Amino acid sequence: MKVTKSLHDKPTFVYSINGKALNTPKEMTLTNLQIIEKFVRSVAATSREDNSEPAFAIIATHCDKSKFKRFFGLKETIREKNKTLQSCLNEFLDLFIFYNRDSNELIFPVDNFCKWDREKISADICHRLLSDIRGNINIPVRWYVFDLNLKNEASKETHGMISLESCYSIGQRLEMDQGEVNECLIYLDSMRLCIYYPTVLPQVVFTNPQFLIDCLSNIACVSFIDNLTEIGINLSWEDLNLLKRDGVFDESLLDNLQLNLVPGLFSKGDLLSLMQHFLVISTIKTADKSRYFIPILLPAERLNEEQKALFAQVADPLFIQFDKTVLQGLFPTLVVSLLSREEEPLFFIDSRTSDFPQQLRHAVKLYTEELFGSVLLCENVESIEIYFTGRSRHCDRLRKVVLEALSISAKVLQYDEKKLNMSAVVRCNRKHNVPANDKMIHPITISYKNDPPEIGCSIETSLPTIIINDLSEKQSCWLIGAAGTHSETISLPTNGNEIL
Ligand SMILES: [Zn+2]
Structure with missing residues (x-):
């Protein structure tokens, strides 16, 4: 959060790649406070099999002295921000790692762009984060060793993905049969140590979520960019119209996005199955080809x-x-x-x-x-x-x-x-x-x-x-x-x- 902005302002959204803006700046539908509140309440409402608790931190940038003094005394000081956030997030205060009960401060202030003491500040933040991790993961020693081997093996392969076959080989070396490997993978997934979807994608395990995040963010960026040809997407007028007006696309959009998929491990069809499983898209079957409806790509507007x-x-x-x-x-x-x-x-x-x-x-x-x-x-x-x-x-x-x-x-x-x-x-x-x-x-x-x-x-x-x-x-x-x-x-x- 920029300390210079009010909690009650609606931030302007600009999507840029390598510093080049790709959309007309647009005011968001929620205020800064609503965005923070929605995020905290959503994360806090997730069910957690490992009984851990989420941890939050609000870091305010642009607090360096000269600027800070100038903004001090303006309509909303950092102290007022703390007060507003505190009353709005009252029931979640214990989950904030920088919450100072004595001074009632929730926000961790850093200077403008962290120009000075950058390493020290980031080390401070890391230290606080690490010393504050709650919850104890109970894991049998053999499964722990399996997890380490899994990560080691996956780091050699593409995008932190590993095939189920390779998991079985690792298991074999540890005298784990296939049944135990399956059981172990499901447990590691529930502990958030890997990502495994046995019912949708039984053939692959992800040890790093980044690849999946990249796939989804590549798809999501389509809704932000004014002129899609600027990022190499060439759709026919009809397809573009279907996407912008109805939120409907077909496979040619994914082909255009050049997603670096890995056939055999994670194909275009697998990505579509995964999005269907998590109700991100629904299939529209027509005589000649399948199309998909994706509401998150529609223009971010409300009706009056x-x-x-x-x-x-x-x-x-x-x-x-x-x-x-x-x-x-x-x-x-x-x-x-x-x-x-x-x-x-x-x-x-x-x-x-x-x-x-x-x-x-x-x-x-x-x-x-x-x-x-x-x-x-x-x-x-x-x-x-x-x-x-x-x-x-x-x-x-x-x-x-x-x-x-x-x-x-x-x-x-x-x-x-x-x-x-x-x-x-x-x-x-x-x-x-x-x-x-x-x-x-x-x-x-x-x-x-x-x-x-x-x-x-x-x-x-x-x-x-x-x-x-x-x-x-x-x-x-x-x-x-x-x-x-x-x-x-x-x-x-x-x-x-x-x-x-
Ligand atoms: Zn009433």
């Missing part, structure tokens, strides 16, 4: 309230709320999860209508034949909204399908579902006693202690409850089928099937 309202004629939106923020990756994964369904209702991407000419990163329109209507999914900073244009009697089925897809998405992203603290109800439209609450978007609460269920407000709990029949038809349609569950707010059950 008027644009959304066009889709709220039949039903008010279903309002899916989380603890403070929508965690990283959950929205695009939800979209791909819906598109990847193999049972009815099936979903298809639905663009090119006058009310929705282009798919966006934060707003995707799908169509479902079985429910006979369009489904618009919108990502806000703190919630996801689902709009439906079909008949209102299908809303409650759609709600169950969306919850199921969210449950699958959370699993794929390795989020601990309990930590998501999700509710899927409608917005509270009550007239509040505290007028400020009328403007604040928040969900209703439902209690099933009585029949018909009682509806309350999630922020002004002193408001008298109403019954579900008092809600408008545009709201109650989402909740009719939910009446079988008995919880205060309808939240995602631990087992995704319970609610169905």
